Amino acid sequence: IKKIGVLTSGGDAPGMNAAVSAVIKAAYAKNIEVYIVRDGYKGLVNNWLEKVDINFSQDIISRGGTAIGSARLPEFKEVEVREKAVANLKNAGIEALVVIGGDGSYMGAQRLTEMGINCIGLPGTIDNDIVSSDYTIGFDTALNTVMESIEKIRDTMQSHNRCAVVEVMGNRCGDLALYAGTVTGAEVISTSEGQLSEEEIVNEVARLSKLGKRSVIIVISEKIYDANELAKKIEAASGYVTRATILGHTQRGGTPTAMDRYLAITSAIYAVDQLVAGKGGLYVGLDGQQLIARDINSTLNIPRKDRTQELTTIRLLNSQFKK
Ligand code: ADP
Numbered sequence: 001i002k003k004i005g006v007l008t009s010g011g012d013a014p015g016m017n018a019a020v021s022a023v024i025k026a027a028y029a030k031n032i033e034v035y036i037v038r039d040g041y042k043g044l045v046n047n048w049l050e051k052v053d054i055n056f057s058q059d060i061i062s063r064g065g066t067a068i069g070s071a072r073l074p075e076f077k078e079v080e081v082r083e084k085a086v087a088n089l090k091n092a093g094i095e096a097l098v099v100i101g102g103d104g105s106y107m108g109a110q111r112l113t114e115m116g117i118n119c120i121g122l123p124g125t126i127d128n129d130i131v132s133s134d135y136t137i138g139f140d141t142a143l144n145t146v147m148e149s150i151e152k153i154r155d156t157m158q159s160h161n162r163c164a165v166v167e168v169m170g171n172r173c174g175d176l177a178l179y180a181g182t183v184t185g186a187e188v189i190s191t192s193e194g195q196l197s198e199e200e201i202v203n204e205v206a207r208l209s210k211l212g213k214r215s216v217i218i219v220i221s222e223k224i225y226d227a228n229e230l231a232k233k234i235e236a237a238s239g240y241v242t243r244a245t246i247l248g249h250t251q252r253g254g255t256p257t258a259m260d261r262y263l264a265i266t267s268a269i270y271a272v273d274q275l276v277a278g279k280g281g282l283y284v285g286l287d288g289q290q291l292i293a294r295d296i297n298s299t300l301n302i303p304r305k306d307r308t309q310e311l312t313t314i315r316l317l318n319s320q321f322k323k
Contacts, residue, residue, distance in 0.1 A: 003033045005049065008066040009040035009101035011107065011171075013138025014262035016100050017060040022268035023098050030276060035094055039069040040101070041076040041108055044085035049092050058147060061261070062140075064254045067269055070101070076108050086115050096275040098268065100137070103300055106283050110296040117221050118280025120271040121296065122264070124175045126252060129173035131302050132294050133285030137267070141173070142251045142258040146180040149247055150217060153311045154184065157215035163205055163240035165218045167227045169251050174221050176251075178307055182217035182314045187220040189318070194311040195224055200212040202237045204319065209238040212323045216240065241246035267291055 006023045008016045020036065027034045036056075038048035060067045075081045089097070096118040099109040102125040109119035123130040126142035146168050153164045166186075170176040174191025181189035188204055190196040195206075201218060208216050218234075220227065227244035235242040256264070267284045270291045274282055282293040283300075 001095050003035065003094045003278055004096045004098065004272070005037050005089065006068070006098045007037035007040050007044065007100070008068055008109045009099060009105035010070065010072065011102065011125055011127075011170065011227060012070050013126045014064045014141035014252075014256035015064045015137040015264040016124045017065070018052060018256060018261040019072070019100050019122050019124065019264035019268040020066070020068060021057040021061040022265040023272055024052060024054060026269045026272035028054050028057075030272070032272075032276075035092060036228065039071040039111045040105070041085065042071040042073045043069070044088060045073065045081055046075070046198060047088040049088065049178070050089055051200070052136060059281075062255060064256060072125045082108075082111055082115060086112065086117055089117055096280065097273050098122060101262055102127070105129060106296045109283070110281050113280035115142060118275055118278070120263070120265065120280065120293065120306045122267050122271055123281030123283065123285055126176070128168060128175040128286065129171060129304070130283075130305055132287065132292070135263060135286055136289065137260055137264045138256070140257045141174060141254055143167070143179050143183075144257055145178060145251050145254055146247060147183050148301045149221065149250070150180060150184040150186065153245055154215060154217055157217065159212045160241065161214055161302060162173065163216040163218070163225050163234055163242040165234070165242065165244040166303045167222060167244065167246045169221050169247070170221045172223060173304070174307065174311070175217050177221040178311055178314070184219075184319055186217040186219040187213070187236070187318055189311065189315060190218070190224065191221040191311065193306070194308050198225065198230055201230065202233050205234050205240065206238045208319075208321060209240055211320050212320050221319045258290055
């Protein structure tokens with residue numbers, strides 16, 4: 001193998017650049033040329049390919065976002081569109097690809113592999129929603145951002161005897177909310193997998209209010225409630241002045257943490273090894289301390305680890321209060 005490409009696809013995540021950086025270094029060490037593809041599959045179809053050297057790798061290792069751009073291209077599901085991508089790659093002599101993104105991106109990677117371009121996926125998303133990877137590239141950075149934000153909110157809630165509803169990202173995966181609620185001692189946590197009714201939340205806050213708790217933090221996953229409406233209901237029932245904060249895109253940016261970079265770099269090196277071994281149609285994940293490559297086709301839809309037990313335990317511990 002002489003030339004490979006690398007692209008980032010779907011939602012951006014801190015640490016994607018560290019992964020691109022390591023793909024370049026690992027390939028360079030094996031005398032393989034690397035082409036970056038601008039803006040994911042969109043760039044593949046539009047022939048936005050650029051050869052990069054080893055210096056590019058060092059320039060981007062510590063940067064947030066993705067320096068090579070990302071995009072969504074729903075048309076990539078159509079075979080005629082993918083044929084253009086394959087023709088562009090073949091013209092440039094690129095034999096294989098590293099695709100950094102989420103499970104949607106892996107589907108594209110699988111289709112390309114079936115069309116003769118070996119692809120290996122890397123888990124790049126803040127949502128931690130990739131089956132068979134304990135952690136994804138970007139999750140740790142986002143979690144730290146959320147933790148800091150919640151602590152800032154706690155300062156003001158505690159000063160004014162208030163309640164805050166904090167909505168965090170996760171796209172149907174509750175890990176960001178669960179971990180952030182755990183590390184900040186949030187009194188109430190509700191996630192897609194362990195969803196509380198609005199009534200349960202309201203009753204719990206009213207209970208804490210009656211006991212005389214000074215501040216209450218409620219961490220909720222996105223796409224479940226209307227955070228502002230929920231805050232109004234809590235205020236009416238509990239007496240706390242209650243404000244909603246939707247953390248939004250602040251969670252996606254920022255300098256990647258050491259752990260995110262480490263996962264990005266080690267999994268990228270592993271991915272290049274897979275391509276050199278002639279493999280494709282795989283995605284890399286972290287299983288305990290071990291990197292593994294799984295088959296995209298047969299494992300993408302297996303269920304994620306069930307975290308409801310952890311959620312129940314933390315809820316119980318964090319709801320305790322004594323005047
Ligand atoms: P993520 O990779 O973060 O899950 P998306 O679900 O948006 O993000 O997928 C990213 C891109 O992957 C899509 O915009 C599309 O170009 C490509 N893709 C998604 N599903 C498929 C599919 N079934 N076949 C081919 N390409 C796909």
